[in-house]
Amino acid sequence: MDKNTKKTKIVKDIKVETKKCVGCRACEIACSAFHAVPRYSSVNTTRSRIMVVMDEVRDIFVPIRAGDYTPAECNGRNKYVIDGIEYDECTFCPASCPSRDAFKEPDSGLPLKCDMCESDPPLEQPMCVDACTFGALTYEEREVEVFEEEEQEKLEDLEIVFESLIKKYGKKKVRSTFSRLTKG
Amino acid sequence: MRYAETGFQLEVDLSKGSIEKVETDPRDTALFLGGNGMNAKLLYDRVPPETDPWSPDNLLIFGNGLLNGTYVPGANRVSVDTIAPLNGLMGHSLMGGFFGAEMKMAGYDRIVIRGEAPDLVYLAIHDDKVEVRDAKHLRGKGMYDTQRMIQEELNDKRAWVAAIGPAGENRVIMSSIDCGNSSAARTVGPVMGAKNLKAIAIRGTKDVYIANPAKAWEMCSRLRKRLDENPNVGDWMAVDEDDSFHHNNFSWGNARVRRKTFWSATLEERWRNLKYDHMSRQTGCWNCPKACHNVIHWPGRKRFSYKCYGKDTYHMASFQELDFTYEILGISQNLGLDSYSTPQVIAFGLELLHAGILTEKDFPGMPKDVRARFYYLLDKIAHREGIGDILAHGISGAAAIIGNGAEQFDHNTVKKFEQLPIKLGKLNPAYFLMIATGEDMAITQIEGSFPQDPITDPEMKEEFIAKWTAVPDEKFVEWFRQWEKRDQLPDDAMCAITDWNECMHYLDDSLGFCGFVSSFRGQFGGTTGYDIWIMPEVITHVAGIEFDKDRLWECFERNRTLVRALNNRAGLKRSMERPPEDHWAVRNEEYEQELLTKYYDFKGWTFDGIPTKETLEKLSLGYVAEDLIKRGVLTGNEVTALKDARARKEKE
Numbered sequence: 001m002d003k004n005t006k007k008t009k010i011v012k013d014i015k016v017e018t019k020k021c022v023g024c025r026a027c028e029i030a031c032s033a034f035h036a037v038p039r040y041s042s043v044n045t046t047r048s049r050i051m052v053v054m055d056e057v058r059d060i061f062v063p064i065r066a067g068d069y070t071p072a073e074c075n076g077r078n079k080y081v082i083d084g085i086e087y088d089e090c091t092f093c094p095a096s097c098p099s100r101d102a103f104k105e106p107d108s109g110l111p112l113k114c115d116m117c118e119s120d121p122p123l124e125q126p127m128c129v130d131a132c133t134f135g136a137l138t139y140e141e142r143e144v145e146v147f148e149e150e151e152q153e154k155l156e157d158l159e160i161v162f163e164s165l166i167k168k169y170g171k172k173k174v175r176s177t178f179s180r181l182t183k184g
Numbered sequence: 185m186r187y188a189e190t191g192f193q194l195e196v197d198l199s200k201g202s203i204e205k206v207e208t209d210p211r212d213t214a215l216f217l218g219g220n221g222m223n224a225k226l227l228y229d230r231v232p233p234e235t236d237p238w239s240p241d242n243l244l245i246f247g248n249g250l251l252n253g254t255y256v257p258g259a260n261r262v263s264v265d266t267i268a269p270l271n272g273l274m275g276h277s278l279m280g281g282f283f284g285a286e287m288k289m290a291g292y293d294r295i296v297i298r299g300e301a302p303d304l305v306y307l308a309i310h311d312d313k314v315e316v317r318d319a320k321h322l323r324g325k326g327m328y329d330t331q332r333m334i335q336e337e338l339n340d341k342r343a344w345v346a347a348i349g350p351a352g353e354n355r356v357i358m359s360s361i362d363c364g365n366s367s368a369a370r371t372v373g374p375v376m377g378a379k380n381l382k383a384i385a386i387r388g389t390k391d392v393y394i395a396n397p398a399k400a401w402e403m404c405s406r407l408r409k410r411l412d413e414n415p416n417v418g419d420w421m422a423v424d425e426d427d428s429f430h431h432n433n434f435s436w437g438n439a440r441v442r443r444k445t446f447w448s449a450t451l452e453e454r455w456r457n458l459k460y461d462h463m464s465r466q467t468g469c470w471n472c473p474k475a476c477h478n479v480i481h482w483p484g485r486k487r488f489s490y491k492c493y494g495k496d497t498y499h500m501a502s503f504q505e506l507d508f509t510y511e512i513l514g515i516s517q518n519l520g521l522d523s524y525s526t527p528q529v530i531a532f533g534l535e536l537l538h539a540g541i542l543t544e545k546d547f548p549g550m551p552k553d554v555r556a557r558f559y560y561l562l563d564k565i566a567h568r569e570g571i572g573d574i575l576a577h578g579i580s581g582a583a584a585i586i587g588n589g590a591e592q593f594d595h596n597t598v599k600k601f602e603q604l605p606i607k608l609g610k611l612n613p614a615y616f617l618m619i620a621t622g623e624d625m626a627i628t629q630i631e632g633s634f635p636q637d638p639i640t641d642p643e644m645k646e647e648f649i650a651k652w653t654a655v656p657d658e659k660f661v662e663w664f665r666q667w668e669k670r671d672q673l674p675d676d677a678m679c680a681i682t683d684w685n686e687c688m689h690y691l692d693d694s695l696g697f698c699g700f701v702s703s704f705r706g707q708f709g710g711t712t713g714y715d716i717w718i719m720p721e722v723i724t725h726v727a728g729i730e731f732d733k734d735r736l737w738e739c740f741e742r743n744r745t746l747v748r749a750l751n752n753r754a755g756l757k758r759s760m761e762r763p764p765e766d767h768w769a770v771r772n773e774e775y776e777q778e779l780l781t782k783y784y785d786f787k788g789w790t791f792d793g794i795p796t797k798e799t800l801e802k803l804s805l806g807y808v809a810e811d812l813i814k815r816g817v818l819t820g821n822e823v824t825a826l827k828d829a830r831a832r833k834e835k836e
Contacts, residue, residue, distance in 0.1 A: 019465065021465075022465065022466055022467045022468040022475035023467045023468060024467075024468035024469065024470065024471060024472055024473070024475070025282070025470060025471065026257075026408075026471050026472075026473070029255050029470075029471050030255070033255050033394075033401065036391070036397075038397055039397060039398070039401075040255075040394060040397035040398060040400065040401035041393060041394055041397040042391035042392060042393050042394060043253060043254055043255055043289075043391070043392045043394070044289055044389065044390060044391040044392065045285075045289065046289070046388075046389035047391075055341075056364065056365060056467065056479060056487060056489060057328060057486055057487050058487070059464040059465065059479065059481070059487060061465065061467075101340060101342070102342075106389035106390070131408075133408070133412045133473040134473075134475065
């Protein structure tokens with residue numbers, strides 16, 4: 001494969017306009033309902049992959065979406081002053097981390113991550129965006145050109161994961177688990 | 185499996201320190217729904233009429249509407265109910281925001297507080313973990329600090345904290361229970377104070393289940409879109425800068441002076457700038473596509489938010505302008521004082537001083553400037569110092585203590601509760617009935633489905649009727665069609681209109697709907713968000729209990745009748761059912777009493793305004809009839825009001 005050929009890829013973004021957020025949490029509610037099994041069968045905002053960080057006295061209304069899990073707390077905490085309002089770094093941070101009670105499955109404690117409501121057939125836009133009648137969340141798709149090589153790297157990432165799993169559990173265990181999980 | 189509701193209530197006895205999670209009977213849900221209905225049942229069953237409202241035996245109940253915590257848009261209101269020390273009757277207040285949904289996710293439909301803690305405590309709830317915690321360090325703290333300190337102690341910024349301020353701790357009759365941008369402001373705060381309960385902090389991480397997921401989601405998405413697009417729902421006061429209605433028509437001071445030409449274009453412009461120069465944003469409640477709270481950042485003050493008529497009360501009571509409300513409202517909210525009654529109480533105090541019934545000696549060190557006087561009295565009332573200790577009883581209570589003619593200045597209360605400062609010319613029969621008999625105490629909690637005024641233009645009238653989907657019965661259409669003058673409709677129409685208006689509020693309060701998307705907004709434009717036709721389908725699919733219009737209407741009748749019986753048992757008398765004597769300039773006592781009799785009859789009540797045995801039994805409230813007979817409130821042989829000999833005499 002030619003490592004220098006480019007291909008276009010669609011990147012999905014949700015633009016957040018904090019000024020427009022009214023703190024109704026409709027995004028959280030829609031998210032938790034959509035991800036319930038069966039779909040729409042329950043509401044539990046602790047299961048949501050979006051959370052509105054709210055503080056009326058400080059005029060902070062920031063919807064953040066769950067990003068990657070991190071096993072460590074960050075050691076430096078910055079404060080940001082934007083238009084006269086002071087924000088903690090946590091206000092914008094999407095991580096599921098040990099230092100706060102956010103983006104963790106309440107039953108298992110496992111990290112939650114936004115999947116942009118991937119489903120079949122695909123939705124026009126993620127549920128949180130759809131629920132936001134105030135326009136604080138807007139869905140945007142943009143095309144980016146990536147080298148095939150970058151795609152390749154992704155596979156390599158997976159290899160790293162398997163290597164570490166094999167190191168930890170042994171080939172046999174990983175193989176049997178993998179074949180059990182991928183059956184059917 | 186229970187849907188929409190959790191099937192459990194949390195029962196806390198602060199005297200014993202006991203905490204119980206009690207499973208409830210789903211048959212009660214089908215009868216009373218939730219919210220004020222279930223609360224009224226608990227109060228009826230557990231608080232006998234001889235109970236002193238201040239005593240540990242009184243209950244304070246935070247009752248979720250049945251649909252709270254689900255994705256039904258605009259369902260988030262918690263009924264906070266108790267026996268009110270103000271008048272010994274059922275005290276009913278509503279709180280929107282997020283407290284209710286969080287309670288559901290913690291696994292409870294309601295929180296029932298009994299007893300009295302030996303010293304100030306707060307309740308910390310995280311799912312099944314419930315603790316009574318020491319709150320001595322929070323004594324005297326305002327709303328801002330209480331909420332922040334509790335969240336810090338619990339290390340949980342997502343916990344919702346419903347708290348009382350110093351006013352509630354000091355058992356001020358006008359004190360409120362506040363949580364974020366919402367407030368249960370009417371008659372319930374002092375009971376929380378009497379229980380030595382500073383706050384309830386709640387956090388929930390459990391699922392609230394939906395009965396018929398696919399159908400419910402499709403329906404709720406459609407309703408959400410409809411609410412969003414409908415200009416007739418939500419609070420117009422949050423967005424419309426023309427507020428001539430309240431300023432020109434309502435009375436200023438101690439409900440005393442009408443300023444019919446107060447409003448002007450230049451004033452509107454000035455106030456618009458004042459608002460937008462200081463407004464940080466508008467905020468909403470749980471899952472509602474309307475944002476009815478304006479968040480104001482005033483120089484030298486912490487941010488606060490207000491909604492509805494709370495924007496006007498302070499400056500109208502003090503003959504100032506909007507800037508004064510913006511200046512004082514955050515302070516008063518932080519002290520935990522209701523913005524509906526408190527300004528009237530202060531204006532009443534100052535009126536007594538002006539009239540010489542109180543003297544300068546009663547107000548030591550009070551400044552001359554009226555704005556400064558309001559701050560002075562606010563502080564005195566919240567901390568119950570000097571004259572504030574007396575005014576803390578509310579207008580009726582204070583007038584009785586002061587005596588010496590002060591009672592004459594208590595001219596705007598019904599059943600001791602301060603009313604909206606409305607003073608009009610000609611009697612409006614439907615409003616007479618609503619104000620006289622409404623047990624939610626304030627007209628805004630009773631009116632709302634039938635339009636306030638007729639439409640005289642025939643074309644516009646028919647246009648209105650064509651869009652009037654909320655109307656429960658053709659008879660209302662016929663009455664509306666023939667309606668020319670506000671006060672002129674047959675008496676049976678006035679009775680039915682009052683009944684329908686009440687119905688929608690009772691259903692809202694038991695289901696969790698906010699009046700702004702439902703009961704209160706039908707009177708303007710006719711197309712409100714929720715009506716008697718839409719509600720049954722929502723309950724069926726979300727809560728999994730089959731409902732149709734008739735069955736739901738019967739729930740209203742049951743809940744309404746139960747509240748009435750509870751109050752009858754507590755001493756509510758026909759003679760107490762009087763709008764303020766000066767509410768209308770032209771009155772007709774004879775006609776009013778006749779109308780009242782007809783309304784009682786319409787409701788299946790006796791001439792004394794008590795539901796008959798038959799009425800109670802028909803609504804599966806036979807046990808209430810038995811109790812009322814046992815207590816001598818009913819004999820069991822009563823007939824409905826019009827069949828009573830006294831009614832015939834009235835007619836002659």
